[in-house]
Amino acid sequence: MKKTLWTACLSLLVLSGMLSACAGNTNSNNAPGKNAASSENANAGDVSEKPVAGGKPVVIRHTMYDSEFTSEMVAEFEKTHPNIKVEIVSADYNKLMAMMAAGNGPDIIRTNSVTELPGYVLKGMALDLTSNFNTSSVFKTEDFLPVVNQFKYDTITGEHGSGALYGFPKDWSPDYTIYYNKKMFEEAGVPVPSSTEAMTWKQLVELGQKLTVKNGNKVSQYGLVYFNGGTIANQDLINLQLLQQGGSMYSDDFGQADLTTPQMKDLLQFWVDTAKSGVGPSPLHQETDWGGQLFVDDKAAIIIAGYWFSGFLKTNELTKDRLGDFGVAPAPTMEGGKRISPTGAGTGAIIYKNTKHPKEAWEVFEWFFGGKPAEDRAKAGYGLPGTQTLAEMLPQSTEFDKMNYDFIQNELKYTDGSLPYNPYLNYQAVNSIFEKYFTPVYFDKDSIDGATQKMTEELNTLISEGKQLVSPE
Amino acid sequence: MNQPAQTGKSASYGSKRFRSRSFKEALEFYVFISPWFIVFILLGLIPLLYGLYLSFTNYAGFNMDRLVYVGFDNYRKVFTDNDAMYSLGRTIFFTVIMVPASIVLGFLLAVLLNQNIKGIGIYRTLFFIPSIIPVVAVGTMWRSLFVEDGVINNLLLQLGLQPVDWLGYDYAIYPLFIMLLWGVGGGILIYLAGLKGVSKDLYEAAAIDGATTVQRFAKITIPLVTPVLFFQFIMSIIGSLQIFVQPILLAANSNSLLSTPIRPIYVYSVHAFQQIFAYGRFGYGLALLWVLFIMILALTVVVFSTSKLWVFYEVDQGGK
Numbered sequence: 001m002k003k004t005l006w007t008a009c010l011s012l013l014v015l016s017g018m019l020s021a022c023a024g025n026t027n028s029n030n031a032p033g034k035n036a037a038s039s040e041n042a043n044a045g046d047v048s049e050k051p052v053a054g055g056k057p058v059v060i061r062h063t064m065y066d067s068e069f070t071s072e073m074v075a076e077f078e079k080t081h082p083n084i085k086v087e088i089v090s091a092d093y094n095k096l097m098a099m100m101a102a103g104n105g106p107d108i109i110r111t112n113s114v115t116e117l118p119g120y121v122l123k124g125m126a127l128d129l130t131s132n133f134n135t136s137s138v139f140k141t142e143d144f145l146p147v148v149n150q151f152k153y154d155t156i157t158g159e160h161g162s163g164a165l166y167g168f169p170k171d172w173s174p175d176y177t178i179y180y181n182k183k184m185f186e187e188a189g190v191p192v193p194s195s196t197e198a199m200t201w202k203q204l205v206e207l208g209q210k211l212t213v214k215n216g217n218k219v220s221q222y223g224l225v226y227f228n229g230g231t232i233a234n235q236d237l238i239n240l241q242l243l244q245q246g247g248s249m250y251s252d253d254f255g256q257a258d259l260t261t262p263q264m265k266d267l268l269q270f271w272v273d274t275a276k277s278g279v280g281p282s283p284l285h286q287e288t289d290w291g292g293q294l295f296v297d298d299k300a301a302i303i304i305a306g307y308w309f310s311g312f313l314k315t316n317e318l319t320k321d322r323l324g325d326f327g328v329a330p331a332p333t334m335e336g337g338k339r340i341s342p343t344g345a346g347t348g349a350i351i352y353k354n355t356k357h358p359k360e361a362w363e364v365f366e367w368f369f370g371g372k373p374a375e376d377r378a379k380a381g382y383g384l385p386g387t388q389t390l391a392e393m394l395p396q397s398t399e400f401d402k403m404n405y406d407f408i409q410n411e412l413k414y415t416d417g418s419l420p421y422n423p424y425l426n427y428q429a430v431n432s433i434f435e436k437y438f439t440p441v442y443f444d445k446d447s448i449d450g451a452t453q454k455m456t457e458e459l460n461t462l463i464s465e466g467k468q469l470v471s472p473e
Numbered sequence: 474m475n476q477p478a479q480t481g482k483s484a485s486y487g488s489k490r491f492r493s494r495s496f497k498e499a500l501e502f503y504v505f506i507s508p509w510f511i512v513f514i515l516l517g518l519i520p521l522l523y524g525l526y527l528s529f530t531n532y533a534g535f536n537m538d539r540l541v542y543v544g545f546d547n548y549r550k551v552f553t554d555n556d557a558m559y560s561l562g563r564t565i566f567f568t569v570i571m572v573p574a575s576i577v578l579g580f581l582l583a584v585l586l587n588q589n590i591k592g593i594g595i596y597r598t599l600f601f602i603p604s605i606i607p608v609v610a611v612g613t614m615w616r617s618l619f620v621e622d623g624v625i626n627n628l629l630l631q632l633g634l635q636p637v638d639w640l641g642y643d644y645a646i647y648p649l650f651i652m653l654l655w656g657v658g659g660g661i662l663i664y665l666a667g668l669k670g671v672s673k674d675l676y677e678a679a680a681i682d683g684a685t686t687v688q689r690f691a692k693i694t695i696p697l698v699t700p701v702l703f704f705q706f707i708m709s710i711i712g713s714l715q716i717f718v719q720p721i722l723l724a725a726n727s728n729s730l731l732s733t734p735i736r737p738i739y740v741y742s743v744h745a746f747q748q749i750f751a752y753g754r755f756g757y758g759l760a761l762l763w764v765l766f767i768m769i770l771a772l773t774v775v776v777f778s779t780s781k782l783w784v785f786y787e788v789d790q791g792g793k
Contacts, residue, residue, distance in 0.1 A: 094730055094750045101534040101755060123535040218621055218636050229726055283725040283735065286640045288617050290728060428731050428751040435733035436556070439725065443642040445736070462752065469533050 057083050058360045061106040062368075063091045064349070068110075068170065073373055077364065084360045093428060100125070105352045107361040111167055113150035113346035118160050118423030121153045122470040126166040126350040132362055133165055138370035143387040147172050150346040150418070158253065161418050167350040168369045171383025173306025174411050175227075175344030176240055176331035178204070179313070183325050184211055184221070184301040193329040195407050198339050198414075201241065201270070204302075204332040208279040211301035220299075223279045225291035227305040228344075231280025233271035233438055235430045236344055237304075239419045241267055244337035248420040249459075255467065257422070257459035259452040268438070268448050275442050283439050304331075306344070307411075310404040311382030323400035328407045330414070340417040348386070384408065424466030425459065433458050528759035547760035557761060560744040567646075567740065568713035571653055575709055576702065579657040583664030584694070597661070604659030612722025615652045616640070619723070640723055645735045652719055660705050667701030668694070699784045707773055714769055717742035741765060 057078075062069060066088055074086045089095070091110040099105050109125065111117055120126045133139050147169055154163025178193065185192050190210050193199055199207070208224030208231075224231050235249075242248050242263070249264065250257050258264070275282035280291075280300075287294060292309065294300040296318040303309065313319045313326055331341035348369065351361045367373070369386070377383065378390040381401060385391055394408075395401040421427065437455045440446035503510075528548070531541045551557050586597050603611065618624045619639035626636035639648050671694060679689050695702075720734035720743055731751045734743060745765070749758030 097534050097750050097753070101532075103537060125535060215630075216636070218626065218630075220622065284638070284641065286620050286725050288613070288620055426751060426753050429753065432731065432733050432747050432751040435724075435726070436736075436739075439733070440642070440736060445642055465533075465754070469531070469536055 055083075057085045058357045059085045059087055060108065060357060060361050060364045061087045061089050062108040062349070062364060063089045063096060063106045063110045064108075065091050065110075069368060069373075073368070076372070077367055081363060081367075084363060086364055105354060107352055107355040107357060108349050108365055109352055111151075111348060111350045112427070113147075113167065113169060113172075113348055114342075114344060114419055115421045115427040117151055117166060117350070118153050118158075118421070119426065120350060121155060121166055122423055125353055127353045127355065127358065128164045128166060129168075129351060129362075129365075130165045132366075133168075136366060136370070138366045139168070140387070140389075143389050145384075145386055145388060145391065146416070147343055147346055147384075148386050150343065151348060151350075153423075158423070160423070167348050168365070169346045169348035169386040170369060170374075171308060171377055171385060172343045172346040172348075173308045173383055174331060174341040174408075174415050175306035175308075176237075176304055176341060177306055177407075177411060178302055178329040178331070179295070179305055179309050180302045180327050180329065181295070181298065181300075181325055182327050184298070188301075192327055195327070195329055195403075196410050198330040198333045198341075200335045201332045202335060205270075205274050205277070205279055208302055209277055212277075212279050214278060217278075219278045219285050222281065222285075222294060222300040224302045224304070225280045225294050225300040227291045227303055227309065229291075230275070230282040231271075232275045232282045232442070233268050234434055235421070235427075236419075237271070238264075238267055239421065240331075240340075240342070240344070241334050241337075243342065243417050243419055244334040244340050246338070250420060250422050250463075254422045254424055255463060257456055257463060259456045259459070260449070265448050265452060268441075268452065272441055272448065283442050306383070307381075307404060307408050308383040310400070311380060314381070314400065323398070326400070328404060330407075330411055338417075339414050341411050341414040342417045342419055343415065344419065381405075422459075422463065422466075424463045424470065429462055430459070524759045525763060527756055528763050530756045532756040532759075533753045534755050543756065547757045548764065550757060551761055551764050556739075556744055557741070560739050560741040563737070563739060564714055564716065564741040567649070567653075567716060568710060570650065571713045571716075572706065572709040574650075574654060575657045575660070576705055578654060579660040579705070580664050580698075580702065582657065583661045583668060584690075586661060587665060587668045597665075600658035600661055602658070603656045608718055609722065611652065611656070612719055615648060615655075616723055619648045640725070640735070642735060642737060645723065645738050648723055649720060649738050652723070653716070660709075663701055663705060664698070667698040671697045696785045700786060703776075703780055703784045707776055710772055710776065711769055714765065714772075715742055716740050717746065 069086075069088050071088075074088065077086055078084065089099075089106050096106070096109065105125065109120070111120060111126075117126070133141055148165070149161045150172075151167040151169065152163050152165050153160055157163070180192065182192060188211050190207065193207065205224060208222075211221070211223035212219060213221035222231075226234075226237065228234075228236060238249070245263065247261075247263050249259055259268075274280070275284055278285055281287040281294070289297070291300065291303050292305065292312060295303045296313070296316050305312075310328070313323060319326070330339075333339045349365065351358065351365060355361050374385060374390055375393060378385040378393040379395060381395040381404065384394070394405055396405045422430070433455050437446070437451045437458070441448055441451050529542060529544060531543050582600060586593060586600065616623075620626075621636065621638070623639075625639065629636055637644055639645070675693050675697075676689055679693055684692065717740070718730075720738040720740055721730060721732050723738060724732040724734040726732045731747065733739070733747065741761070742765070745758050745761040748754045748761060752758075
């Protein structure tokens with residue numbers, strides 16, 4: 001019995017030791033107050049905390065998909081930077097929010113410059129990198145393409161696209177261009193669209209309807225899919241249409257939302273009619289796969305997706321050997337509106353404002369966004385780069401590459417313009433509001449009037465809360 | 474003369490020994506449970522209480538340095554939030570149907586699987602398999618069966634029937650019920666353990682007295698497995714009130730945990746998750762979850778208080 005008791009006591013001692021060690025680490029690394037104080041005005045160029053005694057490398061946690069920052073890249077970086085270990089954290093929004101909530105944010109955060117950057121800056125998550133870029137030996141600011149401005153935000157005027165620079169794009173595209181399957185056009189006896197002249201949204205949906213194949217109510221081939229969700233009313237597509245028409249869901253200062261305007265209701269009606277026609281996936285015609293998969297499976301004739309999609313087609317097992325089947329056309333535009341084909345994402349990254357290792361984080365950042373990985377990405381054509389120098393490396397060797405290159409040179413003339421996302425609202429919250437209140441409209445369980453009223457009220461409550469949170473005074 | 478004094482000394486010594494033994498036993502008990510207890514405090518209780526504290530603030534995930542105490546505002550909001558009340562109603566609706574359905578179905582399956590027939594092990598394995606498959610795989614599987622172009626609609630077409638919009642407004646609750654009931658096999662193991670614990674002597678005695686099969690089932694089997702039924706009842710209530718991921722997996726855009734399920738299957742935990750992670754209302758979302766916790770606790774206490782009336786324990790439960 002005595003022996004058992006001693007064993008239990010010893011086990012307990014060991015366990016307690018282990019737990020307190022864990023707790024000790026957590027406290028020393030993650031205390032939010034401490035972090036905030038230590039790096040309140042930190043700059044990525046400042047000398048950061050030295051690696052711990054014994055030459056243990058500093059760990060930089062980077063949210064990115066492991067297909068974007070591969071284990072080979074990590075090994076390559078660590079080989080030339082023995083003082084730094086890179087840990088890739090899966091770029092999952094829920095995970096990021098949980099990490100932020102625990103005061104344990106990653107050092108480098110994958111960021112969608114169009115939809116997320118202003119919100120991240122206002123929430124105090126983004127480190128001002130202006131001086132780092134100005135003094136960098138890797139980045140040359142005069143070489144930057146205008147898309148880099150999507151990583152600028154002016155906290156005084158609230159203007160997105162100017163002010164301090166907080167990040168850099170990994171790759172980007174005019175995301176609302178159109179890829180189509182030529183064979184499906186042939187089978188339907190429909191001429192393929194122009195690669196230089198933009199269709200209107202109405203023409204695009206009508207074209208999609210001609211290519212849709214139905215068996216009774218059941219759709220066996222969609223005419224038009226969107227890579228980022230159903231062919232339905234969502235904030236991405238509506239923001240683009242509003243930008244082209246010269247409108248917005250929000251007031252100029254983003255302090256109010258109004259979805260009850262005749263302009264908004266017309267747009268929403270357009271998408272309700274589109275969903276009901278069965279031209280693409282929607283709550284009325286649900287799918288298990290995303291739009292890109294439907295396209296490569298020959299279950300969709302047209303997809304709204306950016307230049308990056310050409311890279312996807314080149315590497316996908318189902319399409320890489322039949323690239324001649326695919327064509328590309330400009331982003332659709334609103335009738336009577338301005339032709340604008342903006343980026344919908346401009347994905348890149350920021351450095352976490354409270355990082356304990358701003359210097360090492362910048363080393364990783366500089367290497368990944370301006371070094372060899374950036375060159376490799378440009379050469380592969382998996383999205384457009386952020387600098388003119390890298391843009392010259394875009395692939396042109398094959399017929400398919402040449403088609404995409406020529407197309408994008410023309411489309412780039414129309415990329416000016418920032419999609420009007422509200423910095424006080426989480427992108428995900430607006431998506432949820434659309435899904436929650438607008439889905440009943442497709443099923444005739446609510447009217448557009450009723451839904452827009454509820455959406456406006458909820459958006460305004462959230463805007464007011466968001467403003468209060470970022471500027472409590 | 475010295476005798477009583479000696480007896481007294483001996484009694485006092487005995488009492489001390491008893492106290493020391495009981496102290497030693499208590500110490501051993503606490504030492505043995507301490508690994509679990511320490512982990513529970515560090516990883517269970519402290520985060521729980523921290524969550525409780527945050528539910529009284531305007532915490533939004535990034536404003537720890539400028540938290541504002543909001544009193545019971547978040548809790549008041551729970552009861553004025555139409556979506557919270559609607560989703561709570563849907564959750565209770567699912568619970569009211571799912572709990573009896575899963576218990577009856579699970580128990581009857583266990584009774585069938587308790588028969589002494591050849592190959593019964595294979596059936597037991599088959600019925601248990603759904604409960605070891607990850608819920609995401611289960612959801613994806615059922616979703617692919619129920620989508621417009623899925624197996625079920627193609628089967629209906631083959632039979633000359635019209636396809637059904639299973640994941641739409643009017644039918645979405647059925648795939649959810651089917652998906653949840655498909656997993657009732659998980660309880661079979663516990664029911665079987667209960668059934669195996671019923672002494673065969675009782676059945677033999679009842680048979681000699683002329684009891685029919687139905688009588689034996691009603692008068693022996695059911696009363697003797699009531700502790701197991703009681704346990705399953707409690708666990709089913711808790712599980713049903715906490716239902717979360719299954720409706721999301723049946724949502725139109727099911728590739729994200731932030732997808733919003735269609736209105737008829739919009740349940741309370743989904744609403745809380747959305748409030749926290751999509752809306753960034755951590756304080757309010759935590760208040761929603763604490764309200765759910767209190768509801769579950771209250772319901773459990775109520776069910777426990779009724780257990781004296783219908784749960785039969787072979788061993789006296791009145792001891793220390």
